[in-house]
Amino acid sequence: MQFSLFDCRAGVTRPGPRDTEPRVSLFASSKLSAGAGPLCIVRALAVVGLLVAAPMGVVAQTVGDAPINLAYATQSTPIYGDVALKQQIGVMTPGSPISISKDQGSDGQPFSMDGWFQQGNRNVLFLGEGKRIVMASLSGSPAAFQELGETKDEYDTVWVHARIRGFIPPKALTRDQATVWQRAAKLYQSRCSACHAVHKPTEFTANQWPGILKIMAKNAALQPDEVVLITEYLQTHAKP
């Protein structure tokens, strides 16, 4: 078994890649298979720890009107500048961490997202300075924009640390980032193993994977949102 991570996926009920509607909702959790690998067991213990700790007030993240919670888009998700979700200003990639202030019903969920822009280009928000893992592509102005600082990388590119605010459909979110990566890993395994054994994510760096995917996505006849999901998965699990 190449990846102990894949053991986890065996017991996870997820929609197939063609089930486009996100069935993963807030607080969705994964089922663990009987033959769970060490990683799963660690994760299971962590979940048990959370369940035990939460009622005791140890865990800051609580259900309901908790102050700030981390959440993740389950798939490529439109971002809006208004709470009515009328004016789209960009797209958020699956698995990118955002902060949400409260749970919302049918209207837009307010969120903030911290990331890095290359100076002079506010169209692409990256997860880290110098690491081209896309968190969001922006075509319009976010509801709010705040600079948090800046830094230069080894190629003299200036990276601007920034926080953007906007609104997204609340149904597009999960609290459990692992479920996003499990779905991605499953897709990767099934679609990228037809011609050769799947390459470990750690075989290439975060900046190498997009170029490889550009070529291989055609080989595997992937849909654009499938390319994004697999790219994000491989980049976030890449060689450091």
Ligand code: HEC
């Ligand atoms: C239709 C067959 C086919 C499919 C499907 C396919 N590949 Fe490949 N892949 C190849 C071939 C042929 C090579 C070796 C030649 C080359 O590098 O183009 C290769 C090479 C690679 C390499 C090594 C590149 C290097 O520089 O060493 C990686 C990584 C890779 N594929 C990833 C993927 C991913 C990710 C997917 C799924 C999106 C995928 N492949 C799907 C045919 C395929």
